[in-house]
Amino acid sequence: MVNIPLLQVSHAVRDYKRNGRQVRVLNDISLYLNAGETLGIVGESGSGKSTLLRHIACLDKLNSGSIFLRGQDYTGAKPRQICRDIQMVFQDAVASFDPRMTIRRSLCETLRLRDGKDNTDAQIKLLMSYVGLPEELLDRYPHQLSGGQCQRMALARAISIVPAILLCDEITSALDVSAQAQIVRLLAKLRTKLDLAIIFVSHDLALVSGLCDRIMVFHEGKCVEEGTARQIISTPQAEYTQRLLSSVLTV
Amino acid sequence: MKNRTSMSPLKRKEFLKIRVYSFVVLAVLLIVISLLAPYLAPNNPNTTNSAIMNIAPSAEYPCGTDRLGRCVCSRVIMGAQTSILSAIGLVAVSFLIGSVFGMLCGYYGGAIDNIIMRLADVLLAFPQMVLAIAVAGILGGGLLNALIALGITAWTLYARLARSHTMSIKNEPFIAAAKLSGCSDFTILFRHILPNIVGSLLVNATTQIGTTMIGIAGLSFLGLGVIPPNAEWGSMINEARSYIQLAPWTVLAPAIAMVVTIMIFNYLGDSVRDLADVSGVI
Amino acid sequence: MMEEQLLTVNDLHISYGDADVVSQVSFSVKKGEIVCIVGESGCGKSSVLKAILGLPSLETVVTGGSIVFEGRELTSMNTKQRCRLMGVEIGFVPQNPGSSFNPVRSYEQQFRETLSSHGRRFDQAEVLDCFEKLHLTYGADILKSYPYEMSGGMNQRIAIALAMLLRPKLLLCDEVTSALDVTTQKLVVEELMQFRENCGTAILFVTHNLGVAAKMADIIIVMYAGHLMEYGQSKKVLKTPAHPYTKCLMVAVPDFSGELPCGLDGQPPLEGATMETCAFEPRCPYAGDMPHKNPYKMKQVSDGHFSCCTGRA
Numbered sequence: 001m002v003n004i005p006l007l008q009v010s011h012a013v014r015d016y017k018r019n020g021r022q023v024r025v026l027n028d029i030s031l032y033l034n035a036g037e038t039l040g041i042v043g044e045s046g047s048g049k050s051t052l053l054r055h056i057a058c059l060d061k062l063n064s065g066s067i068f069l070r071g072q073d074y075t076g077a078k079p080r081q082i083c084r085d086i087q088m089v090f091q092d093a094v095a096s097f098d099p100r101m102t103i104r105r106s107l108c109e110t111l112r113l114r115d116g117k118d119n120t121d122a123q124i125k126l127l128m129s130y131v132g133l134p135e136e137l138l139d140r141y142p143h144q145l146s147g148g149q150c151q152r153m154a155l156a157r158a159i160s161i162v163p164a165i166l167l168c169d170e171i172t173s174a175l176d177v178s179a180q181a182q183i184v185r186l187l188a189k190l191r192t193k194l195d196l197a198i199i200f201v202s203h204d205l206a207l208v209s210g211l212c213d214r215i216m217v218f219h220e221g222k223c224v225e226e227g228t229a230r231q232i233i234s235t236p237q238a239e240y241t242q243r244l245l246s247s248v249l250t251v
Numbered sequence: 252m253k254n255r256t257s258m259s260p261l262k263r264k265e266f267l268k269i270r271v272y273s274f275v276v277l278a279v280l281l282i283v284i285s286l287l288a289p290y291l292a293p294n295n296p297n298t299t300n301s302a303i304m305n306i307a308p309s310a311e312y313p314c315g316t317d318r319l320g321r322c323v324c325s326r327v328i329m330g331a332q333t334s335i336l337s338a339i340g341l342v343a344v345s346f347l348i349g350s351v352f353g354m355l356c357g358y359y360g361g362a363i364d365n366i367i368m369r370l371a372d373v374l375l376a377f378p379q380m381v382l383a384i385a386v387a388g389i390l391g392g393g394l395l396n397a398l399i400a401l402g403i404t405a406w407t408l409y410a411r412l413a414r415s416h417t418m419s420i421k422n423e424p425f426i427a428a429a430k431l432s433g434c435s436d437f438t439i440l441f442r443h444i445l446p447n448i449v450g451s452l453l454v455n456a457t458t459q460i461g462t463t464m465i466g467i468a469g470l471s472f473l474g475l476g477v478i479p480p481n482a483e484w485g486s487m488i489n490e491a492r493s494y495i496q497l498a499p500w501t502v503l504a505p506a507i508a509m510v511v512t513i514m515i516f517n518y519l520g521d522s523v524r525d526l527a528d529v530s531g532v533i
Numbered sequence: 534m535m536e537e538q539l540l541t542v543n544d545l546h547i548s549y550g551d552a553d554v555v556s557q558v559s560f561s562v563k564k565g566e567i568v569c570i571v572g573e574s575g576c577g578k579s580s581v582l583k584a585i586l587g588l589p590s591l592e593t594v595v596t597g598g599s600i601v602f603e604g605r606e607l608t609s610m611n612t613k614q615r616c617r618l619m620g621v622e623i624g625f626v627p628q629n630p631g632s633s634f635n636p637v638r639s640y641e642q643q644f645r646e647t648l649s650s651h652g653r654r655f656d657q658a659e660v661l662d663c664f665e666k667l668h669l670t671y672g673a674d675i676l677k678s679y680p681y682e683m684s685g686g687m688n689q690r691i692a693i694a695l696a697m698l699l700r701p702k703l704l705l706c707d708e709v710t711s712a713l714d715v716t717t718q719k720l721v722v723e724e725l726m727q728f729r730e731n732c733g734t735a736i737l738f739v740t741h742n743l744g745v746a747a748k749m750a751d752i753i754i755v756m757y758a759g760h761l762m763e764y765g766q767s768k769k770v771l772k773t774p775a776h777p778y779t780k781c782l783m784v785a786v787p788d789f790s791g792e793l794p795c796g797l798d799g800q801p802p803l804e805g806a807t808m809e810t811c812a813f814e815p816r817c818p819y820a821g822d823m824p825h826k827n828p829y830k831m832k833q834v835s836d837g838h839f840s841c842c843t844g845r846a
Contacts, residue, residue: 019682044714044716044717045684045685045686045714046684054427057427057431059427059430059431078430079427079430079431079433080430080433080434080435083430083431083432083433086431087431088427088428088431090424090427090428091424092424095423095424095425096424096425096427096428097425097428098425098429098443098446098447099425099447100446100447106425106428109429109432109434110432110433112433113432113433132798146574146575146800147574148574148800149800154428157428157432174712175574176573176574176711176741176742177573177741177742177743177744177782177785177786177794178573178741178781178782178785178796178797179573179574179796180785180787180794180796181785181787181793181794181795181796181797182796182797182798183796184787184793184794184796185793185794185795185796188793203714203715204715204787205715206787206788206789207787207794209787209789209791210787210790210791210792210793210794211793229791230791233789233791243716244715244716245789246719247715247716247718247719248715248744248789249715249718249719249722249742249744249745249747249748250744250747250786250787250788250789251743251744251747251771251783251786251788261550
């Protein structure tokens with residue numbers, strides 16, 4: 001039996017109008033993701049990586065190309081139809097919560113999706129223990145939490161329905177180096193516990209190399225290189241990949 | 252060794268808060284007066300008495316009487332009920348209708364946006380009062396028709412505001428997160444978008460109360476609004492115009508009442524907006 | 534040598550309402566030196582910059598200590614005197630470049646206005662040359678564009694160009710690389726170092742990324758919860774970090790080992806939480822049973838390297 005990848009993107013193309021000109025943000029992108037695998041996508045801003053995630057989450061429509069979940073074409077579906085399988089965590093954690101609602105209310109909203117009613121307290125207690133945050137923080141508003149704390153709450157929200165795929169859109173880019181390390185370790189822990197498949201988008205190749213099984217390098221809407229993390233780091237083929245590697249400032 | 256400007260930012264915030272509370276209290280006081288008007292009026296506002304026409308303010312008639320011998324003070328107080336409550340009512344209704352239309356336009360875009368916004372553009376192509384006069388004239392006089400006439404253009408302000416706020420909010424990550432939580436469009440619009448934009452819309456609504464009162468008074472002044480003998484500040488000024496030299500209190504009393512009321516509501520709107528700017532909330 | 538000291542901060546205290554955001558911070562910047570202040574979000578490093586600038590902030594106020602720039606005491610200056618210093622003597626590049634430019638005026642207009650308000654002429658050739666140095670191509674087009682048309686990275690480099698044009702003696706940079714891609718980060722860091730080479734400008738650079746500090750700093754200052762933890766020559770601090778917190782920060786920087794970076798558990802204390810004992814103790818891997826006495830007293834670790842703790846009781 002052929003093993004169908006959990007997620008497959010086939011020849012995705014997306015054009016946007018920017019400053020009066022048509023810009024091809026996604027230029028014939030194809031990728032696959034197997035269950036339990038972590039795929040890293042690296043590239044600079046504007047390379048199309050975040051746009052790709054938005055399309056996988058059905059938050060936007062492709063101009064052409066298809067997206068398959070477990071072999072079924074769901075191109076053009078609404079987020080509501082795929083939200084049990086695909087969840088997303090955003091770069092700006094504080095802005096990813098409704099500023100007028102406490103964190104608890106926001107979490108309950110997503111939990112209701114799984115259970116259909118507020119089966120809150122026990123579930124939420126469990127989630128907080130998974131992400132390592134005290135329960136008092138739940139009754140605060142997003143702007144009252146630090147960026148790192150909010151991002152962990154966002155992870156809690158995303159995993160609360162135990163999706164098959166977790167999309168991470170530059171989730172550490174807005175955090176300081178210490179909070180960044182915490183989030184990445186938490187993500188690794190959750191992925192083992194819940195057998196998540198993850199697509200991790202970042203501009204930091206060093207960070208991605210530690211977390212991901214495979215890496216794709218994006219540049220101006222195209223994938224310029226693809227391979228295992230080891231391959232990309234030790235023997236980068238594309239000139240752009242080499243430039244990215246040499247740009248990372250380590251201690 | 253303190254770094255200080257003329258008023259420390261914390262103090263300024265406190266001052267603005269106190270300002271808001273003061274004007275809220277005054278506005279509430281006005282609304283209470285208008286609700287309790289029948290009980291507060293010293294005399295019957297509609298009783299005419301040819302023996303005491305145009306007499307100066309006295310103990311029995313605190314603002315004097317008008318050309319038909321009616322107590323001006325009582326008419327001003329009853330007029331408050333008409334002016335304030337109908338202005339607030341009209342603002343409330345046009346705010347609701349306008350905001351809903353605006354949110355739908357901003358969220359969905361496309362055909363809905365085009366149709367509603369072009370309709371708003373057409374209505375706003377006419378000067379508001381001119382259009383109101385025309386519509387009131389066609390519908391005939393009366394308070395309700397005057398309110399409809401003003402309401403035809405009033406909703407457009409809120410629609411445009413709600414639309415632009417919705418357009419800027421709908422791309423925020425928390426809306427995307429709500430979509431991925433399985434929320435329907437209706438839930439997103441009314442549970443996530445509306446609470447986040449209503450603050451700034453309300454600030455504008457408060458400032459519009461004054462404008463609406465002037466509109467109603469203006470139409471009544473022209474005879475297209477409230478029908479005498481019902482008390483309303485605009486029509487009172489109209490009726491007393493010719494007697495301004497003989498009995499100035501008949502014009503001054505309703506005019507001052509109107510100016511003070513409009514100022515209070517305008518300052519309320521301004522101070523709420525100032526506080527919102529400083530504290531970054533709303 | 535006292536004449537070489539460009540900026541001396543002595544025992545600085547900054548308060549937010551009732552609580553202390555920055556306590557007992559002392560350091561100095563010599564002419565042509567690059568000093569990096571490193572620490573997590575909320576450690577008070579940006580507040581130190583803002584105190585030097587004298588930016589009126591909503592609630593933070595300098596409550597003690599002194600800031601001396603070229604022999605002049607900054608905290609006792611009024612707004613007018615400070616304004617004369619800003620730009621030409623002390624330059625500033627803020628964290629969020631997009632909001633420091635007026636979005637509806639072209640760059641050229643804003644450059645002209647800034648240069649003329651400091652008595653300098655707008656010389657197109659000089660501006661374009663500055664853009665070239667920062668790898669900003671099509672400089673003439675950039676001048677005609679508007680800030681809202683540019684990405685964050687571009688805006689940041691343009692903001693640095695503007696600061697450089699004024700040739701300040703001291704340049705303050707508030708997390709200028711934090712919002713940038715790795716490639717742009719490297720460019721900006723290299724350009725700032727080049728700027729120091731060419732013009733002898735001293736740079737006080739605030740960042741949370743030790744990797745950036747490792748590349749560009751002569752002196753590294755580590756702050757935590759408003760206090761100085763470690764201070765010294767960059768090579769010494771990085772090769773032989775003394776303070777437990779510095780050691781934890783070092784392992785949190787991702788590298789290519791294929792391993793995940795090590796995170797510190799917990800959170801820094803809330804901004805303004807005052808502590809009698811060492812603020813880092815709850816998270817310190819070396820914390821023993823005895824509370825750390827005199828936790829913030831700086832001790833010499835080696836020549837030019839100071840720390841208030843070496844991880845042993």
